[in-house]
Amino acid sequence: EADIYQTPRYLVIGTGKKITLECSQTMGHDKMYWYQQDPGMELHLIHYSYGVNSTEKGDLSSESTVSRIRTEHFPLTLESARPSHTSQYLCASSLSSYNEQFFGPGTRLTVL
Protein backbone atom coordinates (compact mmCIF):
# COMPACT_ATOMS: atom_id res chain seq x y z
CA GLU A 1 0.00 0.00 0.00
CA ALA A 2 1.47 3.30 -1.12
CA ASP A 3 1.39 6.00 1.51
CA ILE A 4 2.60 9.36 0.33
CA TYR A 5 1.04 12.58 1.42
CA GLN A 6 1.12 16.13 0.20
CA THR A 7 -0.18 19.28 1.85
CA PRO A 8 -1.79 21.54 1.08
CA ARG A 9 -3.86 20.10 -1.77
CA TYR A 10 -4.74 23.56 -3.05
CA LEU A 11 -3.04 26.87 -2.41
CA VAL A 12 -3.83 30.35 -3.69
CA ILE A 13 -1.34 33.03 -2.71
CA GLY A 14 -0.18 36.45 -3.75
CA THR A 15 3.00 37.30 -5.58
CA GLY A 16 6.10 37.55 -3.43
CA LYS A 17 4.98 35.19 -0.70
CA LYS A 18 7.19 32.43 0.60
CA ILE A 19 5.61 28.99 0.54
CA THR A 20 6.53 25.46 1.47
CA LEU A 21 4.87 22.44 -0.07
CA GLU A 22 5.01 19.42 2.18
CA CYS A 23 5.59 15.83 1.11
CA SER A 24 5.86 12.83 3.40
CA GLN A 25 5.99 9.10 2.82
CA THR A 26 5.76 6.22 5.25
CA MET A 27 7.29 3.53 3.06
CA GLY A 28 10.91 4.14 4.06
CA HIS A 29 11.87 4.90 0.46
CA ASP A 30 15.25 6.49 -0.10
CA LYS A 31 14.37 7.97 -3.49
CA MET A 32 12.05 10.97 -3.63
CA TYR A 33 11.10 13.30 -6.46
CA TRP A 34 9.29 16.54 -7.20
CA TYR A 35 7.58 17.07 -10.53
CA GLN A 36 5.90 20.14 -11.96
CA GLN A 37 2.96 19.51 -14.24
CA ASP A 38 0.30 21.61 -15.88
CA PRO A 39 -2.87 19.49 -15.53
CA GLY A 40 -2.77 16.47 -17.81
CA MET A 41 0.36 17.66 -19.53
CA GLU A 42 3.98 16.53 -19.52
CA LEU A 43 5.72 15.79 -16.23
CA HIS A 44 8.84 17.85 -15.55
CA LEU A 45 11.30 16.65 -12.92
CA ILE A 46 12.46 19.63 -10.86
CA HIS A 47 14.20 18.01 -7.87
CA TYR A 48 15.15 14.59 -6.61
CA SER A 49 16.86 13.00 -3.66
CA TYR A 50 18.61 9.68 -3.23
CA GLY A 51 18.56 9.81 0.54
CA VAL A 52 19.05 11.96 3.60
CA ASN A 53 21.17 15.06 2.93
CA SER A 54 21.15 14.30 -0.79
CA THR A 55 19.34 16.66 -3.20
CA GLU A 56 19.78 17.28 -6.91
CA LYS A 57 18.20 19.54 -9.47
CA GLY A 58 16.11 17.89 -12.13
CA ASP A 59 15.78 18.46 -15.84
CA LEU A 60 13.60 21.55 -15.58
CA SER A 61 15.17 24.60 -14.05
CA SER A 62 13.21 25.73 -11.04
CA GLU A 63 13.51 28.61 -8.60
CA SER A 64 12.36 26.32 -5.81
CA THR A 65 14.61 24.58 -3.29
CA VAL A 66 14.27 21.32 -1.43
CA SER A 67 15.70 19.69 1.65
CA ARG A 68 15.97 16.10 2.88
CA ILE A 69 16.74 16.04 6.57
CA ARG A 70 14.63 12.96 7.29
CA THR A 71 14.00 9.98 5.06
CA GLU A 72 10.25 10.41 5.14
CA HIS A 73 10.10 14.15 4.52
CA PHE A 74 10.94 16.09 1.32
CA PRO A 75 9.57 19.65 1.42
CA LEU A 76 9.77 22.09 -1.47
CA THR A 77 10.12 25.82 -0.84
CA LEU A 78 9.54 28.85 -3.02
CA GLU A 79 11.12 31.95 -1.49
CA SER A 80 9.14 34.42 -3.56
CA ALA A 81 6.21 33.06 -5.53
CA ARG A 82 5.35 34.47 -8.95
CA PRO A 83 2.42 33.86 -11.33
CA SER A 84 4.76 31.75 -13.52
CA HIS A 85 4.92 29.26 -10.63
CA THR A 86 1.24 28.50 -11.03
CA SER A 87 1.09 24.76 -11.68
CA GLN A 88 0.53 21.38 -10.09
CA TYR A 89 3.37 19.97 -8.02
CA LEU A 90 3.59 16.22 -7.62
CA CYS A 91 5.76 14.42 -5.11
CA ALA A 92 6.80 10.80 -5.58
CA SER A 93 8.95 8.18 -3.94
CA SER A 94 10.44 4.85 -4.95
CA LEU A 95 12.42 2.00 -3.48
CA SER A 96 15.10 2.45 -6.11
CA SER A 97 15.62 4.34 -9.36
CA TYR A 98 14.40 1.37 -11.36
CA ASN A 99 11.30 0.60 -9.33
CA GLU A 100 7.88 2.12 -9.78
CA GLN A 101 7.29 5.54 -8.33
CA PHE A 102 4.42 6.15 -5.95
CA PHE A 103 2.81 9.55 -6.26
CA GLY A 104 1.10 11.81 -3.82
CA PRO A 105 -2.18 13.55 -4.66
CA GLY A 106 -0.42 16.73 -5.71
CA THR A 107 -0.59 20.39 -4.70
CA ARG A 108 -2.32 22.72 -7.08
CA LEU A 109 -0.67 26.12 -6.67
CA THR A 110 -2.09 29.37 -7.98
CA VAL A 111 -0.08 32.57 -7.63
CA LEU A 112 -2.03 35.75 -8.23
Add this chain to the structure above:
Amino acid sequence: AQKVTQAQTEISVVEKEDVTLDCVYETRDTTYYLFWYKQPPSGELVFLIRRNSFDEQNEISGRYSWNFQKSTSSFNFTITASQVVDSAVYFCALSDAITSGTYKYIFGTGTRLKVLA
Protein backbone atom coordinates in the same frame (compact mmCIF):
# COMPACT_ATOMS: atom_id res chain seq x y z
CA ALA B 1 20.24 8.59 -25.79
CA GLN B 2 17.31 7.92 -23.51
CA LYS B 3 13.90 8.77 -24.86
CA VAL B 4 10.25 7.81 -24.58
CA THR B 5 7.83 8.71 -27.35
CA GLN B 6 4.08 8.62 -27.06
CA ALA B 7 3.08 9.84 -30.48
CA GLN B 8 -0.67 9.79 -29.78
CA THR B 9 -1.52 13.03 -28.01
CA GLU B 10 -5.21 12.30 -27.65
CA ILE B 11 -7.47 9.37 -28.52
CA SER B 12 -11.24 9.25 -28.39
CA VAL B 13 -13.19 6.00 -28.49
CA VAL B 14 -16.72 4.93 -27.85
CA GLU B 15 -17.39 2.78 -24.82
CA LYS B 16 -16.74 -0.96 -25.35
CA GLU B 17 -14.24 -0.33 -28.12
CA ASP B 18 -10.71 -1.68 -27.77
CA VAL B 19 -7.93 0.89 -27.78
CA THR B 20 -4.13 0.64 -27.94
CA LEU B 21 -1.80 3.28 -26.59
CA ASP B 22 1.62 3.29 -28.19
CA CYS B 23 4.95 3.72 -26.45
CA VAL B 24 8.31 3.66 -28.24
CA TYR B 25 11.54 3.97 -26.31
CA GLU B 26 15.23 4.51 -26.98
CA THR B 27 18.04 3.28 -24.79
CA ARG B 28 21.62 2.10 -25.16
CA ASP B 29 21.34 -0.21 -22.17
CA THR B 30 20.61 -3.90 -22.25
CA THR B 31 19.12 -3.67 -18.78
CA TYR B 32 16.22 -1.27 -18.44
CA TYR B 33 12.72 -1.02 -17.02
CA LEU B 34 9.48 0.14 -18.56
CA PHE B 35 6.37 1.41 -16.81
CA TRP B 36 2.85 2.59 -17.43
CA TYR B 37 0.97 5.04 -15.23
CA LYS B 38 -2.59 6.32 -15.30
CA GLN B 39 -3.55 9.87 -14.33
CA PRO B 40 -7.34 10.23 -13.97
CA PRO B 41 -8.99 13.66 -13.81
CA SER B 42 -8.40 13.72 -10.05
CA GLY B 43 -4.69 14.29 -10.86
CA GLU B 44 -2.91 11.55 -8.93
CA LEU B 45 -0.66 9.25 -10.95
CA VAL B 46 -1.33 5.57 -10.42
CA PHE B 47 1.25 2.92 -11.23
CA LEU B 48 -0.05 0.19 -13.56
CA ILE B 49 2.83 -2.06 -14.58
CA ARG B 50 6.60 -2.50 -14.53
CA ARG B 51 8.49 -4.67 -16.99
CA ASN B 52 12.22 -5.36 -17.15
CA SER B 53 14.11 -5.74 -20.40
CA PHE B 54 14.71 -9.45 -19.93
CA ASP B 55 11.07 -10.33 -19.68
CA GLU B 56 9.31 -10.05 -23.01
CA GLN B 57 6.24 -11.95 -21.95
CA ASN B 58 3.05 -10.10 -22.56
CA GLU B 59 1.01 -9.26 -19.50
CA ILE B 60 -2.73 -9.31 -19.03
CA SER B 61 -4.58 -7.88 -16.07
CA GLY B 62 -8.33 -7.90 -16.49
CA ARG B 63 -9.17 -5.62 -19.41
CA TYR B 64 -5.60 -4.32 -19.56
CA SER B 65 -2.81 -5.94 -21.56
CA TRP B 66 0.71 -4.94 -22.43
CA ASN B 67 2.76 -5.95 -25.44
CA PHE B 68 6.52 -5.60 -25.02
CA GLN B 69 8.58 -6.01 -28.20
CA LYS B 70 12.31 -5.40 -27.98
CA SER B 71 12.68 -5.78 -31.74
CA THR B 72 10.66 -2.62 -32.29
CA SER B 73 11.50 -0.95 -28.94
CA SER B 74 7.84 -0.72 -28.10
CA PHE B 75 5.77 -1.28 -25.00
CA ASN B 76 2.16 -0.82 -26.04
CA PHE B 77 -0.86 -0.82 -23.78
CA THR B 78 -4.27 -2.14 -24.83
CA ILE B 79 -7.55 -1.62 -23.05
CA THR B 80 -10.21 -4.11 -24.08
CA ALA B 81 -13.88 -3.14 -23.96
CA SER B 82 -13.09 0.38 -22.78
CA GLN B 83 -15.21 2.07 -20.14
CA VAL B 84 -15.82 5.70 -19.27
CA VAL B 85 -13.76 5.22 -16.11
CA ASP B 86 -10.74 4.51 -18.31
CA SER B 87 -10.73 8.16 -19.38
CA ALA B 88 -7.40 9.52 -18.20
CA VAL B 89 -3.95 10.55 -19.31
CA TYR B 90 -1.63 7.56 -19.61
CA PHE B 91 2.12 7.90 -19.26
CA CYS B 92 4.80 5.48 -20.36
CA ALA B 93 8.17 5.67 -18.58
CA LEU B 94 11.67 4.25 -18.92
CA SER B 95 14.40 3.73 -16.36
CA ASP B 96 17.90 2.82 -17.53
CA ALA B 97 21.44 3.18 -16.26
CA ILE B 98 23.24 6.42 -17.07
CA THR B 99 26.32 5.27 -15.16
CA SER B 100 27.13 2.09 -13.33
CA GLY B 101 24.56 1.81 -10.57
CA THR B 102 22.81 5.09 -11.38
CA TYR B 103 19.46 4.92 -13.15
CA LYS B 104 17.57 7.75 -14.76
CA TYR B 105 13.81 7.76 -14.98
CA ILE B 106 12.02 9.57 -17.79
CA PHE B 107 8.37 9.88 -18.70
CA GLY B 108 6.76 10.18 -22.09
CA THR B 109 4.55 13.15 -22.83
CA GLY B 110 1.38 11.18 -22.18
CA THR B 111 -1.68 10.14 -24.18
CA ARG B 112 -5.06 11.53 -23.22
CA LEU B 113 -7.75 8.87 -23.62
CA LYS B 114 -11.38 9.90 -23.78
CA VAL B 115 -13.96 7.15 -23.62
CA LEU B 116 -17.37 8.36 -24.69
CA ALA B 117 -20.56 6.82 -23.37
